[in-house]
Amino acid sequence: MTFGRLEFASLRIGQKLAVHYFAVAMVLFLAQMLFGLLAAWQFLDPAFLFGVLDFNVNRMVHINAMVVWMLYGFIGSIYWLVEDEAGVPLAGPRIAKAAFWVFTVAVTIVVVVYLFVQSGPGDAWTLWLINEGREYIEAPRWADIGIVVCMLAIFYNVAGTFLAGRWSGISGVLVLDLVALAGLYLAGMFYTTNLPMDQYWWWWVIHLWVEATWEVLVGCIMAWGLIKTLGARRRIVTTWLYIEVALMFGSGILGLGHHYFWIGTPEYWLGVGGFFSALEPIPLVAMVVHAVYDAGRHAFRANNHPALAWLIAHAFGNFLGAGVWGFMQTLPQINLYTHGTQWSSSHGHLAFFGAYVTIIVAMIYVAVQRLRGNAWMSAGLQGGWRWKWALGLTHLGMMGMTVALLIAGYEQSFVERAIGGSTWQAYFEGQTQPWFVEAMWWRMAFGVLMTFGVVLLLWDLVRIGVGEKRPMKVVGGLDDVEETGSGPVPEGSAAG
Amino acid sequence: MAEGADEPRREWWASEDFWRKCAIFVTGFMALVLVMLTFHTLTVIEAGSEAGRVPAYSVINHRIGYEFDEQRNFAVPVIGPPAPLFGEMLSEEEARRLVDHGKLTVQARNCMNCHTLLGNGAYYAPDLTKAWLDPGWGNEAAREILMTRFLDDPIANARTFGTGRRMPDPNLTEAELRGVIAYLKWMSAIDTNGFPHGFTPLPQGPLTGGGR
Ligand code: HEM
Ligand code: HEM
Numbered sequence: 001m002t003f004g005r006l007e008f009a010s011l012r013i014g015q016k017l018a019v020h021y022f023a024v025a026m027v028l029f030l031a032q033m034l035f036g037l038l039a040a041w042q043f044l045d046p047a048f049l050f051g052v053l054d055f056n057v058n059r060m061v062h063i064n065a066m067v068v069w070m071l072y073g074f075i076g077s078i079y080w081l082v083e084d085e086a087g088v089p090l091a092g093p094r095i096a097k098a099a100f101w102v103f104t105v106a107v108t109i110v111v112v113v114y115l116f117v118q119s120g121p122g123d124a125w126t127l128w129l130i131n132e133g134r135e136y137i138e139a140p141r142w143a144d145i146g147i148v149v150c151m152l153a154i155f156y157n158v159a160g161t162f163l164a165g166r167w168s169g170i171s172g173v174l175v176l177d178l179v180a181l182a183g184l185y186l187a188g189m190f191y192t193t194n195l196p197m198d199q200y201w202w203w204w205v206i207h208l209w210v211e212a213t214w215e216v217l218v219g220c221i222m223a224w225g226l227i228k229t230l231g232a233r234r235r236i237v238t239t240w241l242y243i244e245v246a247l248m249f250g251s252g253i254l255g256l257g258h259h260y261f262w263i264g265t266p267e268y269w270l271g272v273g274g275f276f277s278a279l280e281p282i283p284l285v286a287m288v289v290h291a292v293y294d295a296g297r298h299a300f301r302a303n304n305h306p307a308l309a310w311l312i313a314h315a316f317g318n319f320l321g322a323g324v325w326g327f328m329q330t331l332p333q334i335n336l337y338t339h340g341t342q343w344s345s346s347h348g349h350l351a352f353f354g355a356y357v358t359i360i361v362a363m364i365y366v367a368v369q370r371l372r373g374n375a376w377m378s379a380g381l382q383g384g385w386r387w388k389w390a391l392g393l394t395h396l397g398m399m400g401m402t403v404a405l406l407i408a409g410y411e412q413s414f415v416e417r418a419i420g421g422s423t424w425q426a427y428f429e430g431q432t433q434p435w436f437v438e439a440m441w442w443r444m445a446f447g448v449l450m451t452f453g454v455v456l457l458l459w460d461l462v463r464i465g466v467g468e469k470r471p472m473k474v475v476g477g478l479d480d481v482e483e484t485g486s487g488p489v490p491e492g493s494a495a496g
Numbered sequence: 497m498a499e500g501a502d503e504p505r506r507e508w509w510a511s512e513d514f515w516r517k518c519a520i521f522v523t524g525f526m527a528l529v530l531v532m533l534t535f536h537t538l539t540v541i542e543a544g545s546e547a548g549r550v551p552a553y554s555v556i557n558h559r560i561g562y563e564f565d566e567q568r569n570f571a572v573p574v575i576g577p578p579a580p581l582f583g584e585m586l587s588e589e590e591a592r593r594l595v596d597h598g599k600l601t602v603q604a605r606n607c608m609n610c611h612t613l614l615g616n617g618a619y620y621a622p623d624l625t626k627a628w629l630d631p632g633w634g635n636e637a638a639r640e641i642l643m644t645r646f647l648d649d650p651i652a653n654a655r656t657f658g659t660g661r662r663m664p665d666p667n668l669t670e671a672e673l674r675g676v677i678a679y680l681k682w683m684s685a686i687d688t689n690g691f692p693h694g695f696t697p698l699p700q701g702p703l704t705g706g707g708r
């Protein structure tokens with residue numbers, strides 16, 4: 001066998017597609033970083049690119065690139081594991097390829113229009129062709145329809161493959177979750193004059209994606225990832241997955257109410273939203289316990305160190321960014337002051353990074369290992385400093401930005417909201433306080449640091465394993481007896 | 497715990513089957529509750545519904561206040577006597593069309609990626625929930641003129657309070673501009689459970705007499 005060579009030709013069909021999706025995802029990740037830097041710089045120098053690429057354009061590209069590349073990352077991950085999990089070749093490979101290209105061309109057109117057309121007259125045509133003007137789901141309606149069609153195609157591939165092959169706990173959850181995820185997108189595809197009505201459904205997409213269906217999707221990926229990198233036992237992992245689904249949907253579905261405090265919706269949402277969203281950190285704690293328990297139980301003997309490290313980072317990042325940072329502002333008594341301030345931005349950054357960037361990167365490392373002909377990626381890896389530094393720099397940069405934004409958010413809630421009564425003047429008083437201004441500089445500095453980390457990460461992804469002669473470490477022998485179901489129950493497995 | 501079970505190999509709480517059922521039941525139940533609450537909420541937030549939380553579009557024909565409500569213990573919008581926008585009393589349908597044009601324009605010009613609306617959006621520029629009532633406009637008589645002038649040329653009329661942050665010119669047509677102001681006026685009359693807290697509107701005439 002030769003290592004360090006790209007073994008693209010020997011991949012399964014789904015895996016080849018996954019590599020395509022991952023590649024586009026990483027390009028968009030870099031674009032997201034660059035537009036984030038532009039927007040952040042405009043906080044410091046508002047004249048920068050004024051009238052050329054205004055803040056709203058940069059920010060829109062920043063967050064849309066994020067949403068899209070994460071979807072690419074998820075779709076890639078699913079294509080990567082579907083044939084392995086089902087035990088049969090991908091159903092409908094032609095359709096799958098077409099969906100990839102249609103999706104990618106559509107995304108390209110949307111971005112070009114965002115950058116060069118930017119906005120249009122106040123009529124329905126603009127919403128159909130240029131920009132829908134609703135945060136996170138700005139994509140014009142024609143692209144929405146394109147996305148739905150691609151999603152249907154992808155769903156056909158995934159469900160079709162499992163139907164032809166074998167089902168498992170993971171695939172069952174995955175397929176049902178995909179139905180919900182795609183269905184929810186429809187809630188964001190209409191126009192209404194009524195702003196509370198608009199925001200009511202808008203949050204169905206945003207919240208029920210990130211705090212329900214995306215969480216469960218990454219739960220499936222995590223389950224599969226632990227089996228692959230550690231050789232964790234399927235029965236335990238699947239049981240955990242069900243527990244997480246119960247806890248996540250149990251809290252996250254009604255937790256939606258934490259966005260219905262102040263948008264004109266009835267007062268009962270203060271109680272419903274406050275209560276259920278306050279429970280949302282529980283499944284995230286469960287996920288940490290699960291991942292750390294499994295990793296510890298296998299004494300961290302993994303065949304892919306970078307992937308395992310990013311999986312662990314996912315468990316902690318999800319808990320910290322979504323669980324802790326989300327909880328901090330989720331009770332209505334607090335949210336009254338923090339709503340619509342840099343607090344949300346602080347939480348939004350750490351949550352998306354901790355919960356979703358991490359696990360997608362982990363899956364890409366899994367894929368890269370296979371691409372390198374299942375090369376050694378455990379201890380003593382050649383050029384191993386790269387992935388470690390990339391991991392360190394991205395995390396340091398993200399934590400730095402998060403803390404800077406949190407400080408700015410505290411100050412803003414205090415000066416603008418609590419004391420100033422949220423007038424325009426109070427807003428600007430908040431924005432000119434030294435605490436705020438300095439925090440914006442720190443955010444910029446840590447943003448640059450994180451960008452270095454991302455560049456290093458991309459470099460590592462194309463270089464890791466090159467020249468590596470040792471084959472992949474074998475894992476999972478630990479529990480072979482148990483897997484047959486006839487052995488004794490090892491201690492601790494009950495809690496698994 | 498699972499005393500009576502035939503196969504006591506696994507405690508019930510460690511069994512895959514138990515948690516699968518649990519996941520299905522919990523998800524179904526929560527989704528059902530959400531759907532029921534949604535049906536109720538949708539009737540409440542219909543513009544002009546009896547609940548009075550989201551006003552009819554013709555509210556732009558009236559003066560709008562924001563006053564402390566003893567019973568609810570926070571400030572709520574108060575709909576006052578007629579004070580037609582741009583001096584024109586509009587029918588419900590005309591008002592709806594004007595506000596609609598405003599909302600379309602706000603979406604088409606991507607305002608939400610700098611501002612927040614009802615607190616949602618971006619944090620580069622002030623919240624627009626109570627923009628119509630902002631004391632920055634001085635007083636009731638000057639407001640329409642100043643707002644029109646500002647939205648017509650936000651660069652020349654910028655007040656950046658030392659941040660240097662100006663609003664780019666959205667190049668609004670006359671009709672779009674009127675629509676946007678109507679939309680903002682209507683928005684300021686939405687009952688937001690006391691958000692933003694502690695907000696004091698600009699000085700206006702009396703709110704009693706002739707209200708709806
Ligand atoms: C991975 C999961 C999560 C992600 C990616 C995420 C992301 C976000 C983002 C981006 C926003 C800002 C939305 C905007 O632009 O207006 C937001 C708002 C919010 N999130 Fe999360 N979140 C997650 C989980 C959670 C959890 C678990 C909680 C509660 C425990 C939470 C509580 C909140 C609250 C209360 C707000 C509203 C902030 C406001 O008042 O505007 N989030 N979230
Ligand atoms: C170079 C690093 C980055 C910089 C400089 C940066 C900068 C920014 C800026 C200036 C905004 C606008 C905030 C506002 O409206 O005031 C923003 C929004 C946002 N960014 Fe980033 N960003 C970076 C990386 C990231 C990453 C890695 C993620 C997630 C994975 C992310 C997710 C978001 C989200 C979710 C929002 C919307 C937040 C909200 O509305 O509450 N950003 N970013």
Ligand SMILES: [Fe+2]
Pocket residue numbers: 207211255256258259
């Ligand atoms: Fe949420």
